[in-house]
Amino acid sequence: MIGIFIIAFFVIVIIAVGVIFYVVSIYNGLVTLKNDIIKALGNIDVLLKQRTDELPKLIASVKGYMKHEKDVLTELTKARTAMMGAKTMAAKAKADGEISGALKTLFAVAENYPNLKANENFIQLQSRISGIENELADRREFYNDSTNNYNIRIQSFPDMFIANMMKLTQKEMFKISEEDRKDVKVEF
Amino acid sequence: MDISFHWEGPTIHLSGQSGSINPIASILLYSGFVLGAFITFKGYQWFRLKRIIENMPKSKIRSIAMGLVEIYGKVKPYGDNVLISPIGKQNCIYYASMIDRLIKIRERGRIREEWRSAYVKMKMVPYFKIYDETGEVLVKTEGSKGLMRTIKLNPSDYKEGLNLEAVKKIIEDDNEMPKVMKILMAGADGTDKFRYYEIAVKPEDNLYVIGDAGRNPFVESGAAQKSEEAIMISKGKHENIFYISEKDEAGVIKKLKRDSLLGISIGVIVMVISLTIILIKLGLF
Numbered sequence: 001m002i003g004i005f006i007i008a009f010f011v012i013v014i015i016a017v018g019v020i021f022y023v024v025s026i027y028n029g030l031v032t033l034k035n036d037i038i039k040a041l042g043n044i045d046v047l048l049k050q051r052t053d054e055l056p057k058l059i060a061s062v063k064g065y066m067k068h069e070k071d072v073l074t075e076l077t078k079a080r081t082a083m084m085g086a087k088t089m090a091a092k093a094k095a096d097g098e099i100s101g102a103l104k105t106l107f108a109v110a111e112n113y114p115n116l117k118a119n120e121n122f123i124q125l126q127s128r129i130s131g132i133e134n135e136l137a138d139r140r141e142f143y144n145d146s147t148n149n150y151n152i153r154i155q156s157f158p159d160m161f162i163a164n165m166m167k168l169t170q171k172e173m174f175k176i177s178e179e180d181r182k183d184v185k186v187e188f
Numbered sequence: 189m190d191i192s193f194h195w196e197g198p199t200i201h202l203s204g205q206s207g208s209i210n211p212i213a214s215i216l217l218y219s220g221f222v223l224g225a226f227i228t229f230k231g232y233q234w235f236r237l238k239r240i241i242e243n244m245p246k247s248k249i250r251s252i253a254m255g256l257v258e259i260y261g262k263v264k265p266y267g268d269n270v271l272i273s274p275i276g277k278q279n280c281i282y283y284a285s286m287i288d289r290l291i292k293i294r295e296r297g298r299i300r301e302e303w304r305s306a307y308v309k310m311k312m313v314p315y316f317k318i319y320d321e322t323g324e325v326l327v328k329t330e331g332s333k334g335l336m337r338t339i340k341l342n343p344s345d346y347k348e349g350l351n352l353e354a355v356k357k358i359i360e361d362d363n364e365m366p367k368v369m370k371i372l373m374a375g376a377d378g379t380d381k382f383r384y385y386e387i388a389v390k391p392e393d394n395l396y397v398i399g400d401a402g403r404n405p406f407v408e409s410g411a412a413q414k415s416e417e418a419i420m421i422s423k424g425k426h427e428n429i430f431y432i433s434e435k436d437e438a439g440v441i442k443k444l445k446r447d448s449l450l451g452i453s454i455g456v457i458v459m460v461i462s463l464t465i466i467l468i469k470l471g472l473f
Contacts, residue, residue, distance in 0.1 A: 003468065006463070006467055007463060007464055010460065011460065014459070018452075021232060032243065036243070036244070046253075134250065134251075138251030138322065139251050146245055
């Protein structure tokens, strides 16, 4: 009859090991998700830095042509300074939105300057910055997806118990500015 | 209780107990137990992979960052890395082809029919590209899981329409098959009835990839025009996850969920049965 006890003990051990593995996988999964968000944010930072570094070159290339558009250039310079000084994610997101807005205005205004539009240096910079903007949009989306997965996991059963023990709290997503939400008005 | 083992000729006797196990049976039982543990572990690995895939958002190709990435896009061959599938003669980057032959077996004066494998081959190119609406990226296939698997088929999955001459030609045309195998396969006795199955991943087919994005060794540092050109997806040095599938993310998760559940359940059952028989044989019941 000792066999029955051995089998019962074995089954209990298997269940216990299964539970331990499951709990460990939840813990490791949450740690991975938390680090994925940090990594996603770091990857956005890399592009923000690249874009910030390109801005002085862009401003220098357009300054000569757009003498009457001082406001646009001042706004871009201010936004760049704000980005360089931003320490928190919220401040970075705000400055990022301001730079994107100022760049949109700058490229729209540049349409009125045929000589500028034909300038090789400006074309290259515009293409490079537009490329970075597109990559930034993808990485913001990736960050939001990562954050969404993380927020769902820490509120789901049974992960919520381990998340509570790890003192994990919900993370904020990258928000689109109110200006970007507005419909574009096309005037004829 | 004395549970010490000692060899006495070809059998194992348990001191103080009446049971004994034939050495071959004991090896089989212990192997069964180890196999059960292995299947359970594989099930756990599939479960872990499923969790990772569930938690990882898909990346757009132009904004891939270094590290573990998940992408879904269309296949584009890389240079001359193209295969031709043996049966359908389609240009592809991966194929799995199987041909079975109906064999008649005489047994105690009766004739029994059985499908036997006449030709099995799976092959994948070493490199291919995958693209989406934002860009394209190189994939090195070495060490990938998912596509390169043993495909379990139902009888309804097979097609008919091959004759002996066609099968002989397929086998003859296969330069990679050892000569002895060609003779064995081509000369097998049997009927002229064949069934076959072939799956091929062709250019423009959708493919799911999760793997490690690292530096592309074919592009010199700083020479890439676009950031994704400098990247190659492969099996990571530290992270072992590299899975390629013709299914989309939901399909991959569904498959891994089923495989992990089956793996863990079957593994545990095999372990418990092996242990129970070992204990019965040892007279502990």
